Amino acid sequence: MKGALEGIRIIDVSRVLAGPFCSMILGDLGADVIKIEHYKTGDETRGWGPPFLNGESAYYLCANRNKQSISLNLKAEEGKEIFRKLVSTGDVVVQNFKAGTLKKMDLGYESLKEINPSLIMASITGFGSTGPYKDLPGYDYIIQAMSGLMSITGEPDGTPMKVGVAIADVLTGLYTCIGILSSLQHRNKTGEGQEIDISLMDCQVASLINVASNYLSSGIVPERLGNQHPNIVPYQVFSAKDGEMVVAVGNDEQFKRFSAALGRQDLSEMKEFIHNENRLENKSKLIPILEELLAKKTKKEWKGILDKAGIPNGPINTVQDMFDDQQISSREMIVEMDHPSIETLRLTGSPIKLSKSPVKMRHHPPMFGEHTETILEQLGYHPDQIDRFRKNQII
Structure with a gap:
């Protein structure tokens, strides 16, 4: 060809x-x-x-x-x-x-x-x-x-x-x-x-995509957020039992499934966490709860659980880890x-x-x-x- x-x-x-x-x-x-x-x-x-x-x-x-x-x-x-x-x-x-x-x-x-x-x-x-x-x-x-x-x-x-x-x-x-x-x-x-x-x-x-658009729309100068997202919560690095991983919950429906996978369905029903804008406003309350829950299992265990629930997630790989992955x-x-x-x-x-x-x-x-x-x-x-x-x- x-x-x-x-x-x-x-x-x-x-x-x-x-x-x-x-x-x-x-x-x-x-x-x-x-x-x-x-x-x-x-x-x-x-x-x-x-x-x-x-x-x-x-x-x-x-x-x-x-x-x-x-x-x-x-x-x-x-x-x-x-x-x-x-x-x-x-x-x-x-x-x-x-x-x-x-x-x-x-x-x-x-x-x-x-x-x-x-x-x-x-x-x-x-x-x-x-x-x-x-x-x-x-x-x-x-x-x-x-x-x-x-x-x-x-x-x-x-x-x-x-x-x-x-x-x-x-x-x-x-x-x-x-x-x-x-x-x-x-x-x-x-x-x-x-x-x-x-x-x-x-x-x-x-x-710069959405970061530039956020500034042009609001006039607010974007700041460093580390591994957090400026518009979505939870969407960041968490520490599992044996190392770091990323969880990216992109919408309210995913947050319901994520809460259930963590054994805390009630989180998605709380007024301060029910919608993304609520979670963004109250992330200082939500993130410590999630950190405590995710620290109880290994990255591999969470990968299996969250994949089954349809929640975007992945371990933070080294370059060697990445090239050893069968997907690659x-x-x-x-x-x-x-x-x-x-x-x-x-x-x-x-x-x-x-x-x-x-x-x-x-x-x-x-x-x-x-x-x-x-x-x-x-x-x-x-x-x-x-x-x-x-x-x-x-x-």
């Missing part, structure tokens, strides 16, 4: 996470992804370790499968010409240089669309191409701070906390992927390419790939399960410049020219 994006070529000149994560998704879906790396250093994440697997960093490996790698000096005129040739064969360019950098190199969207009028260029920056911050660099950590995310993350009496993964980068990669797929659909209808201006800041702000293996969320230098390469699988055009793990995360000669030959360059490029530090 063919991949959904087979026949689409992505020229990926991005580095680190947001751009590479986006292009990996497109590669998983069948697109031909050519990863252009700095001719000397490659993608910075190749050196972000430990851990390393025979010289390859786990960070780099996580976002670069289903790609080919070419090393290229984009500051040299011959390097720019090679890039332009690649663009003429492509459908999408993904780039995350600082705003205006490619334009100064005469490789911006306006220049490249002269070569390829149907080209789609996804430009990822920290703050976008407009506004007073457009020239500032954007790193995930800074975006988590400036977007308000850290101000609502952590315990009420603790310090602001960042999320445990580079969530602004991940969300930006997903939003960029959506923008590219939308642009491809637009091009299918009109024949027109376009530029996608997408920023980490915008993506993180949009991802049954969903093929661990994949193994052949690799030239790594005996057993295990990666996180794709969450996209398509019935007609399934995701395929076609190519291992490429070694630095692994496909440089092959790609140049496909562009029509003679082996003697390729040798000269290498001697002149073009590749």
Whole structure:
């Protein structure tokens, strides 16, 4: 079966996470992804370790499968010409240089669309191409701070906390992927390419969802609630007999079943707890009662009881616990790939399960410049020219 994006070529000149994560998704879906790396250093994440697997960093490996790698000096005129040739064969360019950098190199969207009028260029920056911050660099950590995310993350009496993964980068990669797929659909209808201006800041702000809406509706500045929910009770971490678990009671009917499962049906009949707004108002009374009840059994015991009652719940797993869970293996969320230098390469699988055009793990995360000669030959360059490029530090 063919991949959904087979026949689409992505020229990926991005580095680190947001751009590479986006292009990996497109590669998983069948697109031909050519990863252009700095001719000397490659993608910075190749050196972000430990851990390393025979010289390859786990960070780099996580976002670069289903790609080919070419090393290229984009500051040299011959390097720019090679890039332009690649663009003429492509459908999408993904780039995350600082705003205006490619334009100064005469490789911006306006220049490249002269070569390829149907080209789609996804430009990822920290703050976008407009506004007073457009020239500032954007790193995930800074975006988590400036977007308000850290101000609502952590315990009420603790310090602001960042999320445990580079969530602004991940969300930006997903939003960029959506923008590219939308642009491809637009091009299918009109024949027109376009530029996608997408920023980490915008993506993180949009991802505040209900918290942002609560503020815009009320003017009340959201505060850190730890593991509690601002609008729903009970919806938080509880300590079972042998460790922590999460219980998420989303509506009044669930609270009735939850109370019955705890052996306290009367809780759901009390005036101060009968509706969610009552429970929210009186959570200081309700939560200690629930804490005492849930501390009497183990996580596994409560899992069985609450699952049977239809109450959303789950243990707080370590990453090891999660990967040991049969649900994860049954969903093929661990994949193994052949690799030239790594005996057993295990990666996180794709969450996209398509019935007609399934995701395929076609190519291992490429070694630095692994496909440089092959790609140049496909562009029509003679082996003697390729040798000269290498001697002149073009590749």
